[in-house]
Every structure is written in structure tokens, then in C-alpha cells.
Amino acid sequence: MGSSDSTIETLTSATLSRRRVLKFVAGTGLAAAIAPLIAACGNSASTSSSSGSSSSSASASSTKSGASSLIKSTPVTSSGTPLNTFTNSGGSATPSASATSTGSSQASASGQPVKGGTLRLSLIEEPDSLDPAKTIEATASGIMQYIYDSLVFIGPDRLPHPWLAEKWDISPSGDQITFTIRSGAKFHDGTDLDGAAVKANFDRILNPATASPAKAQLGSLTSVDLVDPATVRFNFTSPYAPFFTNISISYGGIVSPSAVTKYGSAYGHNPVGSGPFMFKSWPAGQGLTLVRYDGYQQFRTDYQNTGPAYLDQISYKIISESATAQAALEQGELDLIGIDVQQVKEIESNSNLQMLVWKTADNMDFVEYANKWPFTDLAVRQAIAYSIDRNSIVSGGFNGQATANLLPIPVGVAGWDESLGTQYGYAYDLTKAKKTLTDAGYAPGSDGIMAKDGKRLSFTMIVYSGSDPLKTASQIIQASLKQVGIDCKITIMDFGAELPILNKGNFDCDLMRWTWPDPVILSLLFKSPGWTHQHSDPNLDKLLEAADSALDPSKRLDAIHTALKYLLQQAVIAPICTDWIVDAAWNYVKGYSWDALGGARLADVWLAKH
């Protein structure tokens, strides 16, 4: 205090020289001006629990609206019975075997649905576009699922079911799928949703001139033919099994071709679909409003409400800071938000709020490796997998809001099978971890760190800065590895900075989180070259290729199981857990549930107030 006093007094001494003031302040002022920018570079957006398809929540492209964006297939046990998909204190259809959600209870299925009201939700960022051909952002897809209907939906059995398509035929070779489009469906602008409209949609995505990021979702699709006004044939170069999931989620939403013609490049900010809600307004930077489409018919069989939605409107406000969204919820300015695991306790203690938890989510937290020593040594990979104290990570890092997972596939994705994990997985066992290393010729050095041929097991694990649970997890893993004799250092960095490092392979290992609703996640991660360009195993590639091209569901399941077994035996990654999607809502929000892939059924929701 004293020194700054004299500094200022020196500055203001008789000369009262502005130049001297400027020189002094330039240093501090510049620093003060730059500091927030640097801070912004260093801090990715807060992690999202209601995440979309982004591999890391730190890339901030996940929606925090209660309308959980990505849709995934419900897992079944090996005997085929669906696992509980969600727990909801508001009581919607699916029975849940495990504990019901915490927080205040509300009478389940209380009363008759009431029409009216606006459901006020939040987004962590502004979507880039509401044109499914022009965006693959999770935030956008979370909104688009209410504006657009798709050809099929994935049901609790994880199979595609008719939606806008009444039925379909798959050619024997699997490289042609012919859909019959339901008659009578109309877009919000009154034009007909027929075969021509469907063809126009996919032509647009396939067209190189569109530069559509969604094109990759269509796999080996090359062209679409209009067989007759209600029949469309999709032609592939080879069978592409993920196709049904991909077109069922909002990327496959059917847009009105007339609207595209009318709005041109501005279509992305003026979307027209055939879904339960119509686009109303989007004042740039502030938020979005959707209104009920009164002419809506619900063709999906997994909804309670067969007609137009009960809600008059859905409004989205952009709130990047999760603490602020929580404050707004508590204050009554929002009705439902997605919350971080750290916020669970506060929500639980608030009797006005209910917690909605989706446990069989399609998230996967894991440790992955670079293609270099020591990770080229199977023994090391296995030892690391044995050293993951999943229960501590779930309770300590995720506040209990996760399911420990032994399999390299999310709990909520088709193909997840507990018995595979029991048989081939690496349950937490430090003794086994040490033994695996010593059996492979490693011995502890004088510093206690395992070494072989003079090379110490010492490396750095990267964690991205947007996720507190993962940061805690990294510390727990570090401590466990230390006990085994492995020295693991931790580096935290902004995901945007981490990604190029991963892509170049300039890393040892990292802690990552991925989200995807379809078993093709295995190929996205591990099929040569792998998402970090570290994978090149022809055996694995063959297994994954088989899983990706098996259009028959049971054959595909078998292929996935085979691939999972291989991935486990090779300890390609060290799986940790599947973190849950957690939303918090006021008690008057009724009828809220997630479909099989995690899309919130807002057309079923009503507000028990006014």
C-alpha cells in the first residue's frame, strides 16, 4: 500500500505530466486489458451435463437446455430386456429398477395435462444455424429436434421405428434402402412433406456446393431417387449401419424445400420443418422462441401426447455461466436447466425444484494413449486400466452422478453388455496392476517408479480445463498410479489448444470424454487412423468394419460384442464411467421424459401452473 501511494504521489507531483502518467499506466493498463482475453483462452466453457455429440464438453458445443440434445439407443441387457432409461420424480412411463431421482418428490402423473404456458430454457451458447445441413453443433441439434421430424426414430429396443417414413425395405446387398413416406404430413408453411421433399433434403446435403458438415453423417450414401411421389430410394456404395441412427436425430430433420428456396442463405435463421414447434423469433445474441404448431400430428409411438404440444411456447435464453443459470432457475426466471454434477446438492435441498436424471446416457469418460512407448506395451495399458479407481472417481469427481464402466462404450449405447465387462474388463485392483507390470519384466527403481530396460514409467496426462469432474478424476488416477509405481504428471489446458496437440500426436496420454448415440462411436474413436490419428490395427479395423456394415440388428450386435471383446483384451483405452445427464426443474414442470436416445419429449410436457 505504501509503495503504490508514493508512486501515485510521484506521478502527481508538480510536473503533473500526462506523459508520465501514461507511461506508468500503460504497463498495468495493458496487462489489465489483456488479462481477460488470456483468461478466456485458458478457460473453456463449463462442462455440460446435458451434453450433445461433442467429444468434450469443453468445446462448449453442448446445450444446457433441459432438452438433451443427442438421441441414443437404449441399451438392453444380454437377454434383450431394456435397462431403465431414466429416473424422473415426475413419473413418466418407463419403470426404473434403481433408485428414483433425488430432490423433492412430486406426485407422479399428477393430474391431466393443461394447455398453455411458455417453457423457459437456457442455452450455454448461441447456436450457429438451425439448418440441419449447415450445422453439426450440439446446441443447434438440441433445438432442431423440436422444429423438425425425421424419417425414423430409435425406440427403447434400439431399433428404428416408423416416423415420417411408414415403412422401408433394405435390399439384400444392404446398399439400397427404400422408404415409403407417410401421406398427410405438412410443413409449418403449409407445403406438403412428400417423397420429393425428402429427396430434396438429402440431395442438398450430398451436394458439394452446400459444403454441408452433416454430409459425413450419411456415410456411404451417394444418391437419392424419387421412385414415386411417396417413395424414396437411398443408394449407398456399401451398407452403412449407423445410417438409421444418424437420420433419426436432428441432423436428419426434414426441412421445407420451399422455405429453403424462399430464404436462401438466411434459411438457417428462419427454419421451417414439420415438428411440434415452429420457429418464431431469434433476436441475434439473445435467445430463441418457438411456438406450438397447432396442426401437428404425433406419428411416433413412444410419446404420450398424440396431438399438438401442450406448451404454447418454448423460449431459450443464452446463459454461458452455469452458476448464473442456476440463479435464474432459483429466482424463477427459468423453468428447467441442465446442471453440472457439482450443483446437485444445492438443487436437492431446494424443495421447489425436482431433479431429472438420465442414467443410461451415451457419455463415456476414459483414458486414451498415444502410439508410443510405454503405451505400445500391452502390459502397461492393462496395468493402467486396473489402476482406475472407478468408484472413487464416480463419487469424488462426479458427485455420484455417473455409472462406473468397464467397457469402452457408453452404458447407454447399443452393444453395452455387463457380462463382457465382467469377463474381459479390468476392475480396479492395484495388486493385479503391479503384477501385470512385474510379470512383463518391470521392476521398481530406487525411486519406486517401475522401469524396464532402463526406461522409467513416467509420462504426462493431459486434461482439458472445462471439466471439474475430469480434473478430479485425473488426480485420483494419478494417486492410484503412484501406488503402482507409475509416475503420471498432469497438464491442464484449454480444449481448443489440446486438440491440435492430440491430432499431431505430441502427447503421452489424455483424459477424454466422448458422446455419441450409436455404436459407430467405436469406429469414430478407434478405426484407423482413430480420432487422434494414433490407431492402426488392421484386425480391429476389420471388426469395426463388420459392425458398421451389418444392417441386421442382431448381426450388428454380435459384431459389436466381438469388437468390444477385442478392445478389452487389447486394453486399447482405460474406460472410467458414463456420466449422467442431470436437469433441474421447477416442480410445476410435468410430463418431462427422455426418449431412447436422450431427446427430451417436450411435446409431452405441460406446466401445472397459471
Added chain:
Amino acid sequence: MTAYIIRRLLLLIPIWFGILVLVFLMRVLVPGDPIQLMFAGQISSPQAEAALRHEYGLDKPLPQQFIDYVDGVLHGNLGTSITTQRPVLQDIESRYPYTLVLAVASLAIAIVIGLITGMLSAVYKDSIIDMISMVFSLAGLSMPSFWLGLLLIYFFAVDLNWFPVLGAMTPKGIVLPAFTLGVISSAIISRLVRACMLDVLREDYTRTARAKGLGERTVIVRHALKNALIPIITIIGLQFGGLLSGAFIIEVVFAWHGVGELAIQALQKRDFPLIQGIVLVVATTYVVVNLVVDLLYAVLDPRIAYK
């Protein structure tokens, strides 16, 4: 005077050029690529990525991109944002008023609090008032704006319900964010006002004014403060720059939809056109504000004249 103003405004051109070069250099120095980030965690294909890169001109060599960008700027086109798919100028135009309103409101609060507490400290030097205000200044200088903002939200909005949490561009909604920024900024102004006033109060002309029999209030406000204002105004002008950038974080905390909130999102996604546009606009504002401050000197001190 007019010639002086024009000369100062012409200085903007090399400043703009300098900023453009620096921001372009950021692409080289800061790791991260917008298209890579867009496809992270998604099904991607080399063709899809290449097509998008081409659409945003990111496949051209960097010097060529620079030339194209400068050419665009000269024609009033700041490019298209990768994250909003809208023209950058449109994005900035729609959001900049929010940031300016917040910065101005914060500055007003900072000046009012800073002047009052600084003057009181100077006049009642070493008294309890002085000590309280110095502690208050220190607290304000040390407090992270983010934390203070959240604290104020929880106390005044959630607990007391005096203000809304989400009140972008409403009179009630501006109070908390402007106060957060203003309080922190006022700490610096307060310290400076105190020091300047103490200095001026020691001057001969103050003694003369008192000897002439003028009331203490007249002495302090009309004579002492007016002379102390010159370095104070310099600091205030520089503070405005700090407020503009501090607003970035506050905008995120309060969901105040200005360019700051947009910039944070753009930075995370490496949306270069948008970042460039925002930096240009904010820097220009800063230069203009400092010009206004310089011109104010001529008003405050008749000895100063610009040719």
C-alpha cells in the same frame, strides 16, 4: 483544433493495421483451428472438412488470407463468422450497444464512487473515513470481477429479489453488472483522486483561496478538484479501456449480450473473423475515447491548446 482532431483520427489507420497484423499473428501463435474444433467428437470426413475450410477461405495461405481480409475491411466487409454464420459486422452491430451501455454505466458508477470516496479521503486524511475508504479500495482492486458478480447475483437477485438475474438491457438489469465493474474500477479512481487532491490541497493557490476567505467547499470543489482533474481524467480514459475488456467477463456472468460474451465464445472456438472484428471495434472505441479525453483537457485547463 479541427486539424488536431483530424490528425488524431488519422492515427487510427496505422493502429488498425497494427491490430490486424497482431490478430492475424494470433492464428499462427495460438494453437487451435475452428474447423477441427467443429468436427471434434463428430462423424467427419476429409471432404466435409475441406469443403468448410474452403467456404471460409481457410485453405488459402496466410498472407493471402490477410490481403483478402484487409481488402474486405476497406470495403466495409469484416467477413462471416464461423460460429454464427452471420456477417461479422451484423453480429457486432447488434451486440455492441449492450457492451457500450454497460461500460458507460460502469464508468459512471466508478467515477461517482471514486470521486466521492477519494475526495473524502483526501479532505479527512488519516481519519476513520480515510481508512475505511482505503480498505474498500484495496478490496475492490483485489477482487476478481467474476466472483464479485456471482456474489451480487446470489445476494441481491436470488436472496433479496431486488434485481432480476437475467435483465439484459433493462434499467433494473443493468444495476448489478454495472455495479460489479464500477466498484472494481472505482477503487483505482478513488486512490488516484485521493493522491491528486492531497497534492493539490498542498499547493500555494489553495492556501491563497482559503486566505481570501472562500468557503471550504468552494475551495475544494471549484479550485482543488478542478486542478486535480487532469491526471484523474487521464486515468478515467484509460479505465474505460479496462472496463471494455472487463465487460467481457461480466457479460458472461450476467448473460449480458454484448460483444464480450460473443468474443469469449469466439475465442473458445477460434472463430478468427469474429475475433478480429471485435478487437478492431473495441480498439477503435478506445482510441476515440482517449481522443475525447485529450480534448477535455483543453476545456479543463485553458493553458492547453491544440493546434
